[in-house]
Amino acid sequence: MPPFTDFIAIDWSGQAAERPKGLAVAHARAGSDAPELVDRAWSRQDILEWLDQLAADGTRALIGLDLSPAFPVHDEGAYFPGWDMSPADGPALWKLVDQLSADDPHLAATSFVNHPDARRHFRQRGDCGDLFPPGRGRFRVCEQGQEAMRLSPYSCFNLVGASQVGKSSLTGMRVLHRLRGKIGLWPFDPVPETGPVLVEIYTALAARLAGMRKGISKIRDGETLDTMLAAFGSAPHRRLPRYDDHATDAMLSAAWLRVAAVQSNLWSPRLLTPELAQTEGWTFGVP
Template sequence: MVGPGDAAPAARPGRATLTRRFTWFAAIDWSGQAVARPAGLAVAEVGDGGPALVARDGGWSREGILDWLTMLADTQADMLIGLDLSPALPFVDADSYFPGWTESPTDARALWAMVERRAADDPHLAATSAVNDAELSRHFRRHRACGDLFGQGRGRLRLCEERQRAAGFSPTSCFNLVGAAQVGKSSLTGMRVLHRLDGRIPVWPFDPVPETGPVLVEIYTTIAARAAGVRAGRSKLRDAEQLDAALAVLGSPPHVPSPRYDDHATDALLGAAWLRAVAHDPALWSPPALSAQVARTEGWTFGVV
């Protein structure tokens, strides 16, 4: 089977139709941990067989994943890539990422650039300096320090996250940086990667889907787990047998034996197989609530309708 890096079709201008069919799929389980090689990073890919982890000597770093994605861009790999992170903060509910601040970015790309500027000196593509910024920190819930503009309860959600709640899922606000379920750090570090990739790989729905080459989408691995028959409260798979049973529900062959079966590895393996199973459903590319404003400011989780 030919790997994604072996094919380099020439890119052609123009928007793709909903009938585009990818031949390779990948899922990246992300981590916002401010260390060189976060244990939570995992990458899996799948073509027409069973999914397999993509290994990296010494473990993955965010810089290493950026290099891998750049390679896919350079070779114009025919791959749909799911990133398990939020590519933007809530905007639509308040018509602003940071209400009351005159310098608040007006769209996602400006947000990515702002996070990059404020975290430029943080090693390992971390984003600690961004959340410690005097103005930005007012909007985040941090350890022992809840910003005065965070608000009450769960924190603000994006429109697609509200749709997830309506469907029975439990998304967490990107403004929450506390607890095992927090996703804010992952999202902010991911924004630094998206900023550096800008123009190299289209990110749906901020960009139209091209006719050739790789495309990035946001995924929520719990959606993949539910689709694979893993019931609520047991969305994490930690052994080969459980993983293969879930893959079979998605119509996938068994996975390639893995050196690890932690939450992150199995999330990536299942996520890649799920993308292959659902990517050609036109409805997932055209959610009714995905307006031009939402696409420009908040983005959307692939698989939410």
């Protein structure tokens, strides 16, 4: 695989707002210089256009998106068992989410989760669908792998709580659909020989690999950030005007992507089958 020159991590947000506070983008270049925060009031549309331009420029970038690109399939044989519109694979899922949410502003996905057939599978505030299973919900195979790494994944069908990832994932699917044919997403697509490629990341994984102990997952000061960056061979960062966990998550993940990209085992996970590669996808970094 030709080496990457740029490493980008995007901390995503599913907030139904034009410019969610949780959106953060960090950019590192090959070498050891610290990642830099691409500091602006991002919208999801802004990021879509920015990624589109990276593709047009042919930038050899490894781009990590902190969201889940698909729902579980392996456990029950379908994303949405019993729904005749349940898609067959990831790209079809992204298309369906985008189509059913076409009238939602800011690339939100409220209409999708409120669809009478889709909502039966989600746990929302004040509305738990009758097909949402007891307990924590359904999980992808790679999310079970996250648990084996002593991480704490949430089901994408759970849309309740500060740590839920379902809303982020759904809004991300709309962006993935609109980038289709411009930037590939591993493992749904093969890694190209030129240009950028997208991967799913889990920012807590980078923090854990940097040495942050279980139970502490957020960095909110410069000294801790530099300590974590050093674990990935990165020089100290340029001081930020403010520190929040979205910015530091993105910066640490960009530094981790730079060292993870050359670890061949991460591109060939042990439990990743051809079927999972097209339906559930995989979190980069889960072996």
